[in-house]
Amino acid sequence: MTTHAPQAGQAVTLPxxxxxxxxxxxxxxxxxxxxxxTDLMTSVNSGQLRPAALVGLGRIxxxxxxxxxxxxxxxxxxxxxxxxxxxxxxxxxxxxxxxxRAAGPPHIRNAGTLGGNxxxxxPTGDALPVLAALEAALVIAGxxxxxxxxxxxxxxxxxxxxxxxxxxxYVRV
Numbered sequence: 001m002t003t004h005a006p007q008a009g010q011a012v013t014l015p016x017x018x019x020x021x022x023x024x025x026x027x028x029x030x031x032x033x034x035x036x037x038t039d040l041m042t043s044v045n046s047g048q049l050r051p052a053a054l055v056g057l058g059r060i061x062x063x064x065x066x067x068x069x070x071x072x073x074x075x076x077x078x079x080x081x082x083x084x085x086x087x088x089x090x091x092x093x094x095x096x097x098x099x100x101r102a103a104g105p106p107h108i109r110n111a112g113t114l115g116g117n118x119x120x121x122x123p124t125g126d127a128l129p130v131l132a133a134l135e136a137a138l139v140i141a142g143x144x145x146x147x148x149x150x151x152x153x154x155x156x157x158x159x160x161x162x163x164x165x166x167x168x169x170y171v172r173v
Contacts, residue, residue, distance in 0.1 A: 011053040018062055018141045018169050024055045026143045026165035031055045033167055035078050036111035038104075039120045063115070063169060066092070074139070075171040077115025081126075085109065093134070093173060099126040115168040121155060132156055134173050141169035 013031070015021040025031055031053035034040050043049035057063070063076035066089070073092055081100040083089065090097035103109050103117070103126045117127045118138065131152040138155070140148050143165045149172065155161050162168070 012056055013053065014056045014059050016059050018060055018167065019145055021055055021057055021060060021167055022141050022143055022165055025167065028053045028055070029164060033057055033119075035113040036080065036116050038108050038112040039116060057115075057167075069172075073173045075114060075173060077113060077118070077168045077170060079114045081109035081112050081114075081117070082106070084114065093130075095130045095133070096127060096173075099130045102126055114171060118152070118155065118171070119162070119168055128152065128156060131171060131173070136171050136173045138168050139170040139172055140166050142166045 011028070011031075013024045013028070015024055021033065025033060030051070032040065032049075032051040033055045035057040040049070040051075044051070057078060060078060063078035064083075066073055066075045066079065068074070081103040084100035085097055089100075100109065103112060114127055118131070121128065136152045137149040138152060138161070140150065140162065142148065142163065147169070150161060152171075
């Protein structure tokens with residue numbers, strides 16, 4: 001894990017694993033996780049948010065793909081909309097691929113991630129209705145290697161999703 005200080009008082013940590021990212025968020029409670037940054041940068045550029053520190057998730061390869069596990073598709077939170085819109089992913093989950101292809105212009109689809117789309121829970125969260133219909137669950141990574149699952153439907157019902165030091169690691173479909 002590397003840490004940079006681009007401006008006085010502001011640190012950017014670049015973990016290589018999901019557990020390192022959780023540890024960084026636990027050590028810096030004011031830090032904001034960022035992968036694609038499409039929603040975060042809108043808030044920063046408009047002056048609504050000035051994060052004290054950032055935890056960059058872009059180097060965490062384990063959350064940028066998908067795999068089959070126990071009869072389910074396990075989708076990494078770092079999957080971009082562009083990646084989910086490709087034919088090989090569309091063969092896996094056609095409705096989610098269609099939603100990903102509709103997630104804004106190409107620069108947004110290339111940067112924006114599944115986890116960010118879920119975490120912001122914005123009305124433009126193209127993936128949320130599909131994931132709820134598929135009865136998907138979020139795999140939340142917490143301190144000390146802890147993992148827990150919560151149904152996407154709980155997020156849509158307004159249930160508080162993430163606790164301090166936690167990140168969305170995967171979506172189980």
